[in-house]
Amino acid sequence: MVTPSLRLREVTKSFPAPDDPLRQRLVLDGITISLTTGELVSLVGPSGCGKSTLLRLIAGLEVPDSGELMIGSEAITGPSAERGLVFQDPNLFPWLTVRRNIEAGLVARGLLQERRDDVGEFMSLVGLEAFGNAYPHHLSGGMAQRVALARALINHPKVLLLDEPLGALDAFTRMRMQDEVLRLWSARRSTTLLVTHDIDEAIYMSDRIVIMTARPGTIDRIIPVTLDRPRDRSSSEFLQLRGEILELLHFAGGATPETILTARVASA
Ligand SMILES: Nc1ncnc2c1ncn2[C@@H]1O[C@H](COP(=O)(O)OP(=O)(O)O)[C@@H](O)[C@H]1O
Ligand SMILES: [Mg+2]
Incomplete structure (x- = not known):
């Protein structure tokens, strides 16, 4: 078996609640995921579900409440140049x-x-x-x-953490930069975790897409993308995957207790 280059096991993180700083509010709940060396994985989920927090934990800028974060066989205990972080700004x-x-x-x-x-x-x-x-x-x-x-x-980071790095760019520059990032990734083969709000970007770029639930963030599901690269954004396989993910996100992110209830009743 290949040793994962990044491994998270049952990672949990809470922060003081904004309305009552004496109370802790759970932000990430039991995140377990492994990335193999050179893998490019996208993280998609509703705003506030803890994506940036997860990247900051891996960067060593935050400490988890519980759980394990490993690079190869070493535990992450603080920031290191071997984990590069790039933000939207x-x-x-x-x-x-x-x-x-x-x-x-x-x-x-x-x-x-x-x-x-x-x-x-x-x-x-x-x-x-x-x-x-x-x-x-x-x-x-x-x-x-x-x-x-x-x-x-x-x-020469072993792990590259990209937090919506292309989020502020216009659509054309963004597509060009996606190719650029893919080119850099295939040249360097850094294990890469990319946070994005853009489903097309996630499908175009990643080996796997991790879909998170709303806060407290958990991993809802992991979708492998097996399309050959370079990918064709208008192919029927691409569009089908896009449709499936959008549907999943609608339930993961947009669902209120009422809509979930209605959906359950409807499917019962
Ligand atoms: N340093 C912090 N102190 C208190 N709350 C925080 C802190 N960092 C993040 N949070 C809260 O944790 C939740 C997840 O934030 P974040 O990881 O930025 O989400 P995302 O990147 O998915 O939009 C949000 O509710 C945010 O307000
Ligand atoms: Mg964020």
């Missing part, structure tokens, strides 16, 4: 050039001397070699997000 340092933004992590870890050659390599990997001296305010949204990706990838 590229969060670049506006006072640093593209090159310096990409170098920043290496500088912070005292590795720039040793790894200086990597910087050029990663700038060309994301197609920004001509923009090394540009500042973030000169970049389009897609280019800024490529800098953020290069900055995460330069650490």
